[in-house]
Amino acid sequence: MSTPAAIAHAAHLLRQGQLVAMPTETVYGLAADATNTTAVARIYATKGRPAFNPLIIHVPSYQAATELGAFSPAAQQLAEAFWPGPLTLVVPYIGTTISPLARAGLATVGLRVPAHPVAQELLAACGCPLAAPSANRSGQVSATLPAHIEADFGTEVPILPAGPSPVGIESTIISTLNTTLTLLRPGAITPEAIAARGLTLAPHTPLSPTSPLAPGQLASHYAPRAPVRLNATQHEAGNAWLTFGTHNPALASAPSINLSPTADITEAASNLFAALRELDSRNPTAIAVVPLPTHGLGLAVADRLTRAAAPR
Numbered sequence: 001m002s003t004p005a006a007i008a009h010a011a012h013l014l015r016q017g018q019l020v021a022m023p024t025e026t027v028y029g030l031a032a033d034a035t036n037t038t039a040v041a042r043i044y045a046t047k048g049r050p051a052f053n054p055l056i057i058h059v060p061s062y063q064a065a066t067e068l069g070a071f072s073p074a075a076q077q078l079a080e081a082f083w084p085g086p087l088t089l090v091v092p093y094i095g096t097t098i099s100p101l102a103r104a105g106l107a108t109v110g111l112r113v114p115a116h117p118v119a120q121e122l123l124a125a126c127g128c129p130l131a132a133p134s135a136n137r138s139g140q141v142s143a144t145l146p147a148h149i150e151a152d153f154g155t156e157v158p159i160l161p162a163g164p165s166p167v168g169i170e171s172t173i174i175s176t177l178n179t180t181l182t183l184l185r186p187g188a189i190t191p192e193a194i195a196a197r198g199l200t201l202a203p204h205t206p207l208s209p210t211s212p213l214a215p216g217q218l219a220s221h222y223a224p225r226a227p228v229r230l231n232a233t234q235h236e237a238g239n240a241w242l243t244f245g246t247h248n249p250a251l252a253s254a255p256s257i258n259l260s261p262t263a264d265i266t267e268a269a270s271n272l273f274a275a276l277r278e279l280d281s282r283n284p285t286a287i288a289v290v291p292l293p294t295h296g297l298g299l300a301v302a303d304r305l306t307r308a309a310a311p312r
């Protein structure tokens with residue numbers, strides 16, 4: 001766990017323009033001072049991330065977010081319902097301090113107030129907004145444990161450790177630019193949870209991979225080295241298996257990980273990225289994935305697996 005001294009040291013590094021891997025409730029983030037273009041450039045260089053893909057800006061509170069973005073009544077309602085928490089809101093940018101590189105030159109900004117106590121302490125200690133994409137090499141599986149960050153970056157990036165990320169899947173991204181709220185990325189805040197607040201969400205319509213509006217929504221993402229076979233029911237030679245509940249067609253001799261023996265999709269989401277990384281490390285011919293539920297948090301799990309399986 002991160003001590004106050006470790007948090008103070010990380011805040012010092014961030015203020016100096018260095019990167020720090022920080023825990024959030026969703027996945028680990030590769031954080032930099034969002035107001036420092038040189039520091040933000042380090043994120044793109046370290047991740048190997050295309051510079052047209054904007055970063056999520058993490059702030060300590062809704063109050064702080066309103067200094068950077070214009071919140072429509074619906075955006076405000078979402079923020080009040082789900083912040084701090086695993087929700088990113090895309091709003092018109094009205095601030096003056098965020099590096100244009102972090103926003104990929106867009107007139108909008110993606111803002112999130114993380115709930116993780118260490119992320120909150122770090123934001124308080126450094127006193128600046130933090131740009132933080134997931135702490136993995138670009139296009140690969142997100143990091144939910146410090147060991148995943150070390151596997152991708154070695155000792156290049158200092159890590160503020162805090163155990164496994166509790167949610168395990170990235171934040172829900174909602175565009176609030178029009179009168180309709182648009183789901184840009186399914187995540188831990190489900191359409192059902194949003195509907196329960198009386199808000200209507202346009203269905204998830206991933207924009208074109210080349211669209212500057214959601215440049216991160218590239219078809220191939222979260223990709224392990226091995227090909228991924230979805231809705232698999234038959235074993236093929238050399239496959240490793242990702243199973244769920246009692247649905248387990250894996251051969252006894254094949255490597256397999258059950259995302260949730262009790263068929264709990266929340267547990268499955270929290271285990272997903274670690275399981276993909278673990279199975280991939282066995283160099284299988286493919287990672288075979290049994291059919292999974294697609295409602296609730298299953299929508300986000302299905303989204304990540306579809307991208308993991310997309311042609312590269």
Ligand code: TXA
Pocket residue numbers: 024026027028029030053054055056086088090106108109110112132133134135169170171173184185213214215216217
């Ligand atoms: O849970 C999370 O959101 C994690 C943790 C670290 O907070 N972060 C994360 O960041 O998943 P990243 O960079 O892996 O994904 C950010 C996504 C990208 O798809 C990007 O295109 C989108 O957010 N995004 C950021 N700003 C945007 C904007 N102004 N308009 C549209 N999409 C935006």
Ligand code: MG
Pocket residue numbers: 133134142
């Ligand atoms: Mg990512």
